[in-house]
Amino acid sequence: MEKNAVIIDLKNISVSFDGQPVLKNINLYIRDGEFVTLLGPSGCGKTTTLRIIAGFQAPDSGEVIFEGKVINGVPAHKRQVNTIFQRYALFPNRNVYENVAFGLEQKKLPKARIRETVEEMLALVNLKGFEKRRISSLSGGQQQRVAIARALAVKPRVLLLDEPLGALDLKLRKDMQVELKNIQQRLGITFIYVTHDQEEALSMSDTIVVLDNGEIQQIGTPTDIYNEPKNAFVADFIGESNILDGIMHEDFSVEFHGMRFQCVDKGFGKDEPVDVVVRPEDVDIVPPEEGMLRGVVTSVTFKGVHYEIIVDIDGFKWMVQTTGYAAVGDEIGLSIKPDEIQVMKKSAYSGLYGDYSSFSEEFDELSDPDSDVSDEEPAEV
Amino acid sequence: MKKTSLTAKLVNAPYIVWSVLFILAPMIMVVYYALTDRDGNFTFSNLGSLSSYSETFGRSIWYAFLATVICLLLAYPLAYIMAHSKASKQRTLMMLIMLPMWMNFLIRTYSWITILANTGILNTLFETIGIGRVQMINTPGAVILGMVYNYLPYMVLPIYSVMSKLDQSLVEAAQDLGCNNRAVLKTVIFPQSLPGVISGITMVFVPSVSTFYISQKLGGGKFMLVGDAIEMQFQSAYNYNLGAALSLVLMLMIVICMLIMNRFTDDSEEGAMLF
Structure with missing residues (x-):
């Protein structure tokens, strides 16, 4: 422009x-x-x-x-x-x-x-x-x-x-x-x-x-x-996001879930605590032995163009959007490319958003038509 | 047409009886008395003799008209200010407007004599500050003042009611499109408040034109109004037939006035819905 x-x-x-x-x-x-x-x-x-x-x-x-x-x-x-x-x-x-x-x-x-x-x-x-x-x-x-x-x-x-x-x-x-x-x-x-x-x-x-x-x-x-949200609020408000606690060890290297990942972010202090955002559609599902992270599928929802899968990894529930299918109870691996990891400075919003653990419980209530918890659509006026 | 069920009829019955007893019957009585003489024979002579009251009718209409205009001029800004005040201030102002109505109409009017009389409160004040005595009581002005004072709340309330419901975003839209405050008043606020103004005018004009007592007390009996003339025929002259004829003509005049007023509201289509 x-x-x-x-x-x-x-x-x-x-x-x-x-x-x-x-x-x-x-x-x-x-x-x-x-x-x-x-x-x-x-x-x-x-x-x-x-x-x-x-x-x-x-x-x-x-x-x-x-x-x-x-x-x-x-x-x-x-x-x-x-x-x-x-x-x-x-x-x-x-x-x-x-x-x-x-x-x-x-x-x-x-x-x-x-x-x-x-x-x-x-x-x-x-x-x-x-x-x-x-x-x-x-x-x-x-x-x-x-x-x-x-x-x-x-x-x-x-x-x-x-x-x-x-x-x-x-x-x-x-x-x-x-x-x-x-x-x-x-x-x-x-x-x-x-x-x-x-x-x-x-x-x-x-x-x-x-x-x-x-x-x-x-x-x-x-x-x-969308791609480079500045803090957990923006990441959560615009689109779906998995937001994790992480530590930025050095430029291009961030740790979360006890694992080190390559990323494209730099300019943080040494070992600075950060928020890490991974968009659900950026995660690839792979066989467990090939995955960077492993977890168990706790729910699967068909959304038309893709499946929305909630994966439990060490107690943190990830949302993954994929065209591939996985059944509830399956163990799967997740693969994330370096440029799909967005590292953000800690802010007042850290820890408030980005875990889908409450979300997966809400799936149980989805048969209830009065429950609108999973809906990210704006409320009709 | 819809068929009314028995229960609906039973529910309606008291109101129908009420209407017949207290609205229709008195009207029929008025018409009967107006068209008969003392002995109960049919005659037009009562209506014919009303020509001598033309001055009284003219004065009644003229005074009521002036009182209505003054009420409107006072009430409109007051209603506007009230509608745009904080809720607490609105309640206080509303209380102040309603307060005099807690007192009896006659006492309220009578108390103005003490204020306006030649040796009354105002004239005593004028003399102390050196203006000198001003003739206020027993003037047309005092009569009109009495009407304005008594009927002002009936003008304020309907206007206030439409003003407070006025959509503020319309005002902002008009400002947005280039209206200064005066243009906003002309293009949005006044047209929107018209239904309130019309009902205010009706509610002030009708009682003003038919009022009695105000003129007797504040006008010193020099400016007889139709209401006083009717009261006199019934209370002291015992000429029920002439009194009824006066009432009949007054009623017709009021009906005509109201029909004219309703035409105004018909023009502003949506406003008419409020009635």
Whole structure:
């Protein structure tokens, strides 16, 4: 991606509500034309960050900079950013046309210009012919499109999207993801997208900002975030991960499960305790005598493209995703290539995530339809 | 149409009896008295003699109109502030608005005499600070003040109720799309609060136009309103027929006013659903 100029720069932003810190010293810059996703669990501060950029929320301290100018005191209606709200916030007493035209009317543009732009925007979101329809007569997906058209009609420099697809069903959500990405690329404007859905973030973004507890955990491209998570939180939140305690003896050599493994990481202190991440799909199943590690299969689940196998190795339960089959009770060997081991510094999140021992017990409950424990899919709103 | 079951009929029965006894029957009585003379003979003369009360009707409508407008101007910002205050402050403000209603209407109105009288609290204050005595009691202003004071809560409550339910994200969406505070008020808040305003207007105008006692006490009997005229016919003149005729015309006027008001809500389709 070519490096465009920085359009939005957040410097040392802190916010607290009723004494509870919501954002702790956030530093983040966003380049013009970038698709940036703020990703994190609910309550991590991602929506608050968006509201600070939009101008609905003033930070307690820190600066919001837009194209080099501090805009802390600039009210929302004077900012060149527009928002797509979680619940769309369409005006119920106006029809589709009047909703899309709203921002243009505020600018006091001539009627003909407004009509032209509205038609153009409705064509962009595939809602031609819906001009006269009442908002209440539209489906969720159509309302979503009206909200997009309304925000884009005023030609914002930056579009803020607050979990815009959260209320749509899975199929529609996938279609809208593609459509939003297309719109963003066609118009070349900056998108700042808030979501708790890691898959959505990975498939749409140029840059992902992972937030938790009001702090930025990691900023990077989707591949960076997935392949080289910075700490146990990021590794666990994005995709599935086996996270083990390890010791980094020297560059390119890490020990876990009492075994030394070759890896591609360096720059740690001698014998520094670390967290080691191995993605389930990066583990190969081999006969026990050939394996670097040996364990007993405790559960097997068929997932369509692969099997999800839980393997007990010295009491630590690994998750392995493989196309090969192993039966419960089998002893198998695991083989891991050096570049599939990701070594991370210890953090506050160490030890909280990455062991599937509780997971395997939950398999016993899977026959219970009320149990949603194994499901990593985001909750439907 | 749906067939109602026996139990449904039994459940409905008390309400139907209630409606017939306390709503329909009095109305029929009013119509009967209005269209008969003392001896019970059919006549239009009661209605015909109402022309001499045209000034009274005109005054009633005019005062009620002014009181409604003043109530609206006072209540709208108050309701807005209340709806945007913290929960604890909202409760306090609500208490303060409801507090006078715990007292009897007559006593509340009577107490204004002490405040407005020529030797009353306000005039004593004015004299001490050197403004001099101001004639307040027995003026049209005092009558309208009495109406505003008594009926203000009926304007505040419905507006407050719609304001506090107003979707805050619509306000933000409007700001986002370039509305300053005034434009937000015009394009989002006012249209959304219209159903509350309409019911507030109805709830203030209707009792104001038919009120009695306020004008007798605060207007010194100089500005007779329809309500007072009706009371007089029944209480002192013992002319039930004329009183009933006055009531009938007043009722018709109110019905017409309400029909006009309902037209406003019909225009804002979704708002009408709230009624």
